[in-house]
Amino acid sequence: MATSNELRVVNGSGKVSTFKLTDSSLLISRDPKKTVDVPLKQVLWAEHAQDTLHVHFLARKSKKGSLSLVKASGRIFPADKSAVDAWIDALTAKAYEGVKQRRRLKVLVNPHGGQGKSVAIFRKKVEPILKAAHCTLDVTYTTHSKHAQALAKDLSLDFDAVVTVSGDGLIHEVINGFAEHAQPLKALNIPIAPIPTGSGNGLSCNLLGVKDAFDVCAAALNAIKGRPMKTDLFSFTQGNTRRLSFFSQAVGLMADLDLGTEHLRWMGDTRFVVGFLRGIAKLSPCAATLSVKVAESDKDKMLESYRKVRDAAPPPPEAESESEGALPPLQHTSPGKGDDGWVTFDKPLLYVYAGQGPYVGRDLMQFPLSLPDDGLIDVVAQELTSRGDMLKALDGAEKGGPFWLPTQHYFKAHAYRLTPRSKKGCLSIDGEAYPFEEYTVEVHPKLGTLLSMYGRYVDDFKMQKPQ
Incomplete structure (x- = not known):
């Protein structure tokens, strides 16, 4: 019975x-x-x-x-x-306790992302899961660059989430489309749930953890049952151009290995390791000046603050904001005068890497102290050093080991500015190529929204400080 x-x-x-x-x-x-x-x-x-x-x-x-x-x-x-x-x-x-059933999802599939398998993966694995959960799907296959941005700009605000079937580049487009929406703050309240089928899937590493980073079924489950998690976004300004960045900005070695390996997309994320080794062989200096509006630069203090947040229970999802109006105004278009927290880095650089989310890929935890909504951006300035030191940095890189390198300087910052001293170089914003020209980045606390099963980034930073 x-x-x-x-x-x-x-x-x-x-x-x-x-x-x-x-x-x-x-x-x-x-x-x-x-x-x-x-x-x-x-x-x-x-x-x-x-x-x-x-x-x-x-x-x-x-x-x-x-x-x-x-x-x-x-x-x-x-x-x-x-x-x-x-x-x-x-x-x-x-x-479905605490989670809406039968979500209405806008699905964007990039047929050309990564190894070109997004459509097959979506139809064979992802779509059946979403339909089994009785989600309502509105599916668009993107056909050209910035197609997703144009769709997001005019997207109806009644979707429960936007699901991106591609890599980090499509998310970059969606967020910037939301920024151009007639109601940008409401659009940015629509959560994004990535399905990792691109060559760069850093956000999925952070939302799902390394074990499930490329598991499209786990990502589909997040689209069905993940809860909204507010996340900081960044304004990237270059001349009169303003864009939003959700993930990372890189110049020097880290930009070269990303943008310089586009022809190796067939390798998946292995191409980044190949690019890193090529970059170490060349060891080209990054001809640029870095200025940072520093909140904290002491690694021990930052680690203590991070552990306090991580040891606490994840906060409950915030109620959906009813905010009206435009994007937040820019506060740091140029370094202020006097002693207001701006610091100029005075050592030769190999690369500058800034962003949020611990993992930039499965093999590298570049920002181990990153939190989704601390109102700060993590900025790494890697001094020019020997090939041997950089090769040693590969050991434990997936666990955040480079954090403790004496030549790797780590800042929690409100904003930063980078000024190239050469016309030759690469600039990567969320994995996308931008002109190698002076730019400024500043933080907008809790402007973006993602779906998360955990209410936090999934990482495992346990690397002890070397004695």
Whole structure:
């Protein structure tokens, strides 16, 4: 006999299966020795039709494997039919606790992103998961550069989220489209959920963690059940041009290895390692002057503050802002006069890398102390040093090891400005190429919105300070 927590069905083999609901899991038992434990967050939907129960969920075939879509079905016991609806309601309520069901999603697919497999991945893996969760999908396949930006500029504000099937470049377009929207602050309240199919998928590393960084099924689950998480955005100004950046800005070695390996997209994110090794072989100085409006530069103090925030429980999702009006005004278009916190870096540079989100790729945790909404940007100034020192930096790079290099200077900043002293060089903004000219970046606290299953970035910075 069914209860509010347990339901019996006859599976396709004619054997009895039991579906048992607990506070944290759905337990599916085919016999006493075979029980599948499905975390409730991975349950997508349950329904019954013509006396048959169907439960859709995501599961791993192995402990280290990726998630995949599973449908468990069975014929309902006649004696249990009267309790089925109540059981399904109980399961769905727990599986979607605090999260809206049947989200309405705007999906943008870039057919040319990364290795050119975005369309196939979306249709084969992602779309079936979103449909299993009964999401309403409005899908557009982008056809040209800045197509996503144009779509975001005129996007209806009633979508629950924008899902980008590509790399970080498409997110850059969407955010800048939101900035041009007739109601930019409301548009920027629409959460973005990336599906990692590009060659640069740094945001997915930070939202999903390194283990699931390229798991498109885990990313689809985030689009279905992630909660809105406010994040700082950055104004990038160059001459009379203002753009928003959500992820990173790079000059010197780090920009060269990104933009200089576009022809190696077929390698996936391995191309960045190849680019790094090429850059170390050349070891070209970065001819630029860096000025920073510093909030903190003491690594020990920054680490202590970071740990206090990370040790605390993630804050609950903020209520959706009803803000009207334009983007925040610029405050730091030029370094102020006198002692107001602006510092000029006075050592020869190999690269400058600034941004937010600990990981810039699976192999490099460049900003280990980054927080989504601390109102600051993390700025790394790497001194020109020996090839041997830079090769040593590869050891533990995926865990934030370079943070402790004496030649790697780390700032928490309100703003910074970079002035090239040469006409030759690369500038990468969120992985996109920009003119190698003077620019300023400043922080806008909590201007952007992402979806997150965790309410924070997923990282693991445990590298101890060398003795």
